[in-house]
Amino acid sequence: MKRLKLDWLILPLFGLAVILAAWAISSATWASNLPSPLKTWESSRDYVLQPFAKRGEMDQGILRFTWYSLVLVAQGYALAVLVGTPIGFLLGLSRTFARTFDPLIQILRPVSPLAWLPLGLVLFLNTGKEAGTYGALFTIAICSMWPTVLNTAVGVRAVPQDYLNVGRVLKLSRWKMLTRILIPATLPYMFTGFRLSLGIAWLVIVAAEMLTGRPGVGGFLWQEYNSLIYEHIILSIIVIGLVGFVLDRLMSLLESRFKTA
Amino acid sequence: MAFLELRNVSKGYGGPPVLENINLTLERGEFVAIVGYSGSGKTTLLSLIAGLQRPDTGTVRLNDLEVTAPGPDRGVVFQNYSLLPWLTVYENIALAVEEAFPNHSPAARRQHVEKYIALVNLSPARDKLPRQLSGGMRQRVSVARALALDPQILLLDEPLSALDALTRATLQDEIERIWSTDQKTVVLITNDVDEALLLADRIIPLTTGPGAALGEPVSVGLARPRDRKALNHDPEFKRLRALVTSQLLGYGARRRCTVRTKLTLPDILPEDLDAPRTNRRRPLRPHEIKREEITVST
Numbered sequence A: 001m002k003r004l005k006l007d008w009l010i011l012p013l014f015g016l017a018v019i020l021a022a023w024a025i026s027s028a029t030w031a032s033n034l035p036s037p038l039k040t041w042e043s044s045r046d047y048v049l050q051p052f053a054k055r056g057e058m059d060q061g062i063l064r065f066t067w068y069s070l071v072l073v074a075q076g077y078a079l080a081v082l083v084g085t086p087i088g089f090l091l092g093l094s095r096t097f098a099r100t101f102d103p104l105i106q107i108l109r110p111v112s113p114l115a116w117l118p119l120g121l122v123l124f125l126n127t128g129k130e131a132g133t134y135g136a137l138f139t140i141a142i143c144s145m146w147p148t149v150l151n152t153a154v155g156v157r158a159v160p161q162d163y164l165n166v167g168r169v170l171k172l173s174r175w176k177m178l179t180r181i182l183i184p185a186t187l188p189y190m191f192t193g194f195r196l197s198l199g200i201a202w203l204v205i206v207a208a209e210m211l212t213g214r215p216g217v218g219g220f221l222w223q224e225y226n227s228l229i230y231e232h233i234i235l236s237i238i239v240i241g242l243v244g245f246v247l248d249r250l251m252s253l254l255e256s257r258f259k260t261a
Numbered sequence B: 001m002a003f004l005e006l007r008n009v010s011k012g013y014g015g016p017p018v019l020e021n022i023n024l025t026l027e028r029g030e031f032v033a034i035v036g037y038s039g040s041g042k043t044t045l046l047s048l049i050a051g052l053q054r055p056d057t058g059t060v061r062l063n064d065l066e067v068t069a070p071g072p073d074r075g076v077v078f079q080n081y082s083l084l085p086w087l088t089v090y091e092n093i094a095l096a097v098e099e100a101f102p103n104h105s106p107a108a109r110r111q112h113v114e115k116y117i118a119l120v121n122l123s124p125a126r127d128k129l130p131r132q133l134s135g136g137m138r139q140r141v142s143v144a145r146a147l148a149l150d151p152q153i154l155l156l157d158e159p160l161s162a163l164d165a166l167t168r169a170t171l172q173d174e175i176e177r178i179w180s181t182d183q184k185t186v187v188l189i190t191n192d193v194d195e196a197l198l199l200a201d202r203i204i205p206l207t208t209g210p211g212a213a214l215g216e217p218v219s220v221g222l223a224r225p226r227d228r229k230a231l232n233h234d235p236e237f238k239r240l241r242a243l244v245t246s247q248l249l250g251y252g253a254r255r256r257c258t259v260r261t262k263l264t265l266p267d268i269l270p271e272d273l274d275a276p277r278t279n280r281r282r283p284l285r286p287h288e289i290k291r292e293e294i295t296v297s298t
Ligand SMILES: Nc1ncnc2c1ncn2[C@@H]1O[C@H](COP(=O)(O)OP(=O)(O)OP(=O)(O)O)[C@@H](O)[C@H]1O
Pocket: B013, B018, B036, B037, B038, B039, B040, B041, B042, B043, B044, B045, B079, B209
């Protein structure tokens, strides 16, 4: 088949058209509660065209909600990176540390955010009104930490012996060995971990907001479900997907800068 | 008292010993070349002297002190250059200089680094990263880094193997100059008998492993400075070359084999543990593993 110059544009648009058609047909036939694409757009127009408007606590422009979510994700993610990277280094460097904590990590890693959140809320119960925020932060941090921890550990173990030999011949101090050799050699792995962690952090925020009812895309989605405004569920899903996609692209760009180090 | 002394040194990597019962003494200021087939244990011998490996039995002594760890008094040019890929040419050498001369002023250190970059003709490439350099250029950076340490003893593992004839000749002259003016002790590993004859006081062939031992050393009595062109017609040079070559061939005849090593590629991308979107990497099937096959024949 002849390849068109505009393939990159035409094919995704075609894909979109297929999905829209399937959606329209579904809402017209078997899924009668599913709002049609057109109805979804009409009902979402205000939220999209005035993305930063604030009409009430739970009635705000969609980008304003997104912004709230992003701020919380940034905080939880920063915590995950700050805690996860050193743990990864310890796992990679110390056999004893790895033997001690590796089984624990393997057990904690698959625990769902939905399970962590109540624990987070309980942990910060004495902070009163802020318990929701801290609980959400705790959940984001603990769920998104693992890829950073594990990739860093793998990276540290994979540092070529040649580089370590250079450090040994030069008799580098422990600190210099870490900063001049181990960290630069591990950076590509660390950034892979950081990217995966960010993806998880974004997954978790939605769940955390749904459960705590915080203002944000996830909170908005849950509230609109309860208010039977199903159009806004679809709007939220699209926004969540787009934001996640953009975040991943940005991290990939950052990651590729370190990849060939 | 010998400057460097290896006594009854054996070393293996779990299997049969790679080196067996090595005895070697070097006087201060001596230039020794070690020649041997690929895989005979030359790099292993060098890392024992460098202190990067400890012998299974026997001792390595430098200045009458047992070698237990590497240090900047022994400058190593690694066979695979071992440049740090995230540092530029300048930074790679500067890191070594920083450690070797902690008491120098920053300006003095900078000058020192520049001097050695100029020595290997890399001034135009001083701010390039190793991956932007050709193999030969990398090798020169590695040589400059070792020389800049101003070590008592230089351990050179095939330091010129990737260079063109011209650069090679220049650096050979440079190594000889540094050796003679700074009174260094040099251990040069090479696969080039002519290079060994040009530079060394003594040539030691390494018998082929496993269980390699040092062969009969050949003293090179050629007068210095040695002139490359004139040497070619020198009867003593021809005699020595025939001697070393026949020694090596003698060892080779006992061995005819295929070395199979798993090819490991440098700069492998990190494994994506959770593999998003892209295909998860699966273990290689046997026929997909790239193997390097070197047939050693005589
Ligand atoms: N780290 C290691 N672990 C296991 N075996 C090793 C290791 N390093 C070297 N060997 C083995 O020891 C033997 C000698 O290796 P060495 O690198 O010393 O050879 P070489 O003489 O330097 O060869 P070349 O000329 O190809 O560099 C080889 O058979 C090799 O497979």
